[in-house]
Amino acid sequence: MKAFLTVAEAAEYMNTTVRFVRRLIAERRIPFHKVGRYVRLKVQDVEAFVEAGRVEAFDPMAVRRYLRRAS
Template identity: 65%
Template sequence: MERKYLTVPEAAEYLNTSVRFVRRIVAERRVAFHKLGRHVRFAVEDLEAFISAGRVEEAA
């Protein structure tokens, strides 16, 4: 199984947000990420978990 890691600009595109927002959620530790030296990388599964955590269910 091959894991795909995204850079900050790629993660921003994947989330359909700005690079600034991605850097902010990293600084606030709201999303899981991997550090490779000075570089930050995101697993697609971690981004999907971040999206799922923000889901709000409809009112009954």
């Protein structure tokens, strides 16, 4: 596997659009490397970004208990 991805490859890897990846880069929400005029993203950085956005599933019983307390 490659160590670095282009913007288009990173978008395909994350199953998103190129525009989204470019926005992440512009907002400095994902680490990137400039190689001359080209932008490259490390595979590990892309995977870390995706993993950081992970949301764990709730236990249905815990949700019911929480909603009962909130009432």
